[in-house]
Amino acid sequence: MFRKEIKEQLLMFKNEAKAQAERACALAASPKEAELKDCVHRYVCAKFFLSPETDPERLLYNLACDSIEQAINMKIPIAKESETATTCGAAGSAAVKVALLMVALRKDFHVDIPSEKLAFIKNTNELGHIVFESMRP
Amino acid sequence: MxxxxxxxxxxxxxxxxxxxxxxxxxxxxxxxxxxxxxxxxxxxxxxxxxxxxxxxxxxxxxxxxxxxxxxxxxxxxxxxxxxxxxxxxxxxxxxxxxxxxxxxxxxxxxxxxxxxxxxxxxxxxxxxxxxxxxxxxxxxxxxxxxxxxxxxxxxxxxxxxxxKAIAQANLLLVTRFNYDLPVAGATDSFINLRDVTDRLGIHFRTVNAHEIIDQFHPLPEGGNYTTPGRVTPNITEEEIAELGTVADELLAGAEVKAIEKDMLINSLIAYKVIQKNMDLYDCSGAVIPCPDICSTRRINQEKFTFCLTHSLNLEQGIASACEYDVAAAVTQLAEIVLSGKAPYMGNTLPIISTDGRGINYQILKMITEEDMKEVGDLENLYVVYHSTPHRKFKGINEPNGSYALRHFAYDQKFGAVMRHNFNEDKGQVITFARFTGDLKRVLIGKGTIVKSVGYDLDNCNGGFIFQVEDQKKVYREQCRSGLHLPLVFGDYTEELKMLAESLGLEPVMV
Structure with missing residues (x-):
């Protein structure tokens, strides 16, 4: 893959994640769970450079592993991100990636979900549900 | 249970x-x-x-x-x-x-x-x-x-x-004379069973051989001869009828049927009674003396042997040793739990082929001249033979393997024995082992199946020839361990070595 193509693909993923977050925020006034789950799933897939066809029941940790594989395949420079996100507990890249995703989701979806709740979310289905719960008036 | x-x-x-x-x-x-x-x-x-x-x-x-x-x-x-x-x-x-x-x-x-x-x-x-x-x-x-x-x-x-599994196991010991060792047979087994309990955790449940054989008939009014007035786990009429069906199934599946149905049922009754006693005493295996009981002449009287008991027990992952070889039964427990496969135990001896004179008569008669030509050029050969092959060499949860049914007693044709044609398994790696009688070491080795022996013979002759890396090394260590080296298909030498070490025993790798 040429550098230009990689850039275009990255931009596409970035725009898709942004679009899904905006779509979810637009639903905030009267959120519907199925639609929000779809937004969250597509958002996570875009953030992880994965196809939206990915199984929404697949463990987030495994999605993060897939994402790292994908980034390596696409020759995406991921070193910088992991350099600033390592913890002194020597956590692996996948666990850190999941945590970074949660931080980004809170910001992009304008939701305030406690870390303790987000920590044990297993998949995008559960994540969509908890986002729905927090948006519900 | x-x-x-x-x-x-x-x-x-x-x-x-x-x-x-x-x-x-x-x-x-x-x-x-x-x-x-x-x-x-x-x-x-x-x-x-x-x-x-x-x-x-x-x-x-x-x-x-x-x-x-x-x-x-x-x-x-x-x-x-x-x-x-x-x-x-x-x-x-x-x-x-x-x-x-x-x-x-x-x-x-x-x-x-x-x-x-x-x-x-x-x-x-x-x-x-x-x-x-x-x-x-x-x-x-x-x-x-x-x-x-x-x-x-x-x-x-x-x-x-x-x-853990070994430590929780109980073994049923069918005895005539002694507790630790038989009078004849596996006198190379554990010299001190109390030591086995203390160090491995295994407990032993003893039943007298005469009492066991009395249970081969439905309980008479007033109890058995050896235990008058007592309720004992005798075979029942219903169970005998069920064993008739089991006998039909066994005969139907056998490649060779060299035993009469009534003789097969006699051996199945022995199996059932042993199972009922294991159930009664919560056992994971059984150890039975051949010569000690044989000499009572009650085996001849009842027209059975315990060979099929061992085969059928082993197929279910239940340790089952003849010749009152408690050490072999403990080795079998280890092999079963580590491999998920049914072990086989037999006399395990080197084949000396350097000058053609060293092969003893019993082994020689099991190997045809034609077969000897096939293995004649090979070195480091061993043979294992007995009468307890079974159908689960490839795994206790795997489909049954092929088998033949023959008889033990040459004249009266009683005593059902299974045979397996090990020519189907040529090239198969096997692991053999034995806990030593002093409970200090575990002999552990591996070999490769070369040739089936005794498939067409009656009596105590079914097994195979296998090749080891260094026959003399195996033999020298075996002389410090014993005759029966229970074996399983596959290479489990590393697991057995780790187990021996974890039990505080010296693994002797051959």
Whole structure:
């Protein structure tokens, strides 16, 4: 893959994640769970450079592993991100990636979900549900 | 209830002792920047580690491991340490066989105290940070398992499960004269069964041979001759009728049917009575003397042998040894639980082919001249033969293998024996072993099947020729171990070696 193509693909993923977050925020006034789950799933897939066809029941940790594989395949420079996100507990890249995703989701979806709740979310289905719960008036 | 060692599971308790920073700050213990410094970030990392590790554990663990509900604890940079932490981590300690622990940098104080308090083997979740987690625990005397890969760790757990299963086993001993050793037969077995109980955990349940044989008929009014007035687990009329159906099925599936149905039923009655006694005494295996009982002439009177009992027991993962060879039965328990396959025991002897004169007559008559030509050029040969082959060499849960049914007694044609054509298994690697009678060593070796022997012979002659790496080395060590070397298909030498070491015995590798 040429550098230009990689850039275009990255931009596409970035725009898709942004679009899904905006779509979810637009639903905030009267959120519907199925639609929000779809937004969250597509958002996570875009953030992880994965196809939206990915199984929404697949463990987030495994999605993060897939994402790292994908980034390596696409020759995406991921070193910088992991350099600033390592913890002194020597956590692996996948666990850190999941945590970074949660931080980004809170910001992009304008939701305030406690870390303790987000920590044990297993998949995008559960994540969509908890986002729905927090948006519900 | 018959206690099958295959049903024993190792209870493994996952424990996570994690760490989270409570505040935003930088300094020499913070290797992060940006969002990763914010409160709550470590908690989310910890959660992802928990989810990912549990997923990995479930994937990696074999069926013989019971993965218990995990315990999770997050400590903080307040360096808080409370009794309730240990109450949580040690809640179901009595059921735990091994803790499988993941600890984070920063949580060391709590992690280490938990490791000392648990007083159980503690395995560290495999990763390259083992030295950081484990080094200090060794100094604290923790019974530690620290492996670099899941594969290595699981091998250790499988061996621990074997040790647990053996320690919980009871063996039924059918005796005529002595408790420890027979008068004739496996006089190379354990010289002190009390020592076996003390060191391996196995308990023994003794039943007199005459009382057992009295149970081969429905209980008469007033009880058996040897136990008048007592209720004993005699065979019933209904069970005899059921055994008729079993006999029909066995005969239908046999490639060769060289035994009459009524003689087959006689041997099946012996099997059923032994099973009923194992059930009564919660046993995982049976040990029966051949010569000691044979000389009572009651076997001749009842027209049966125990050979088929051993074959059918072994097929179910139940140890079953002839010649009152308790050491062979204990070896079988180890092989069953480590391999999931049914073992085979027999006289195991070298074939001396250098000058053509060393082969003893009994072996020679089992090997045709034509077959000898096939193996004549090979060196380092051994032969194993007896009358307890079965249908489960490839695995207790695998489909039945092929077999023949023959008889033991040449003249009267009683005593059902199974045969297997080991020519179907040429090239198959086998592992043989034996706990020594002084309970100091375990002989462990492997070989490769070369040729079936005795398939068409009656009596105690079914087995195969196999090739070892160094015949003389095997022989010298075998002379310090014993005649019967129970074997299983496959290479389990490493697992047996680890088991021997964990039992405090010297593994003798040949």
């Amino acid at each position: 018959i206690k099958n060692v295959m049903d024993v599971k190792l209870n493994v308790k996952p424990v996570f002792v994690m760490f989270a920073h409570k505040y935003y700050y930088e300094g020499p213990c913070r290797m992060a920047g940006g969002d990763a410094l914010q409160p709550g970030f470590d908690t989310m990392v910890n959660g992802a580690i928990f989810n990912g590790t549990m997923e990995g554990m479930k994937f990696a663990m074999p069926d013989c491991i019971n993965l218990m509900e995990p315990a999770y604890l997050e400590t903080t940079c307040d360096w808080d340490i409370k009794d309730e932490y240990f109450e949580k981590l040690l809640a179901d300690r009595e059921e735990v066989d091994v803790y499988l622990a993941s600890g984070a940098f920063g949580a060391d104080q709590v992690f280490n105290e938990f490791a000392v308090r648990c007083k159980k083997p503690l395995a560290i979740v495999p990763d390259v940070w083992g030295p950081a987690r484990a080094g200090g625990l060794y100094n604290l005397g923790v019974d530690l398992i620290c492996e670099i890969t899941w594969e290595d760790l699981i091998k250790k757990l499988v061996v621990m499960r074997a040790k």
